[in-house]
Amino acid sequence: MRELFLSPICLFKVTELSPLKYVAFIMGVWFSANFYGHFFAGKIAKLTSASNGEPTIFSEGYFGDIVTAITGLNHESALNGGEVLQQLFSYVSVYASFGVISVIVGIFAILISPVIKKMMAGIH
Known part of the structure; x- marks a missing residue:
């Protein structure tokens, strides 16, 4: 569904905002970014599957x-709670960890924003 709404707008903006001699290259970068986005989405989805109670990097x-x-759940309580609770803990551990990582990256971006604005003096 995302492709139907987002892709035409993004493709238009990529061709409109790119320098004429780099349009083909920037379009390749756009499609490469889509590829890597889908690739890593698949890897993240694979991380959310519970695997026979084995701990993952996000559960220890x-x-x-x-x-x-954040959640009050831990790996031991998930193991004692059955298969459904193990799957829930697997989802929660991955997405809570990625949420925390996103907040940290966002705070870092806010902190370096004045420096980047200073470096972009005169560019609007």
């Missing part, structure tokens, strides 16, 4: 502590 260590602090 720092990420496990963060997930426990």
Whole structure:
């Protein structure tokens, strides 16, 4: 569904805003970005599958502590709760971890924004 609404607008903007001699290259970059976006979406979806109670990178260590602090769930309680709770914990641990990573990246972007604006002096 995203392709029907977003792709025509983005393709128009890519061709409109790119320098004429780089339009084909920038279109290739756009399609490569789509490829990598779908590729990593598949990898993230694979991370959310519960695998026989084995801990993942998101259910132990720092990420496990963060997930426990946010949700109150931990790996041991998920194991004791059955298969449905294990799958729920798998989803929650991956998406809570990615949420925390996104917030950290957003805060970093806000912090470096004045420096980037200063470097872009005169460009509107």
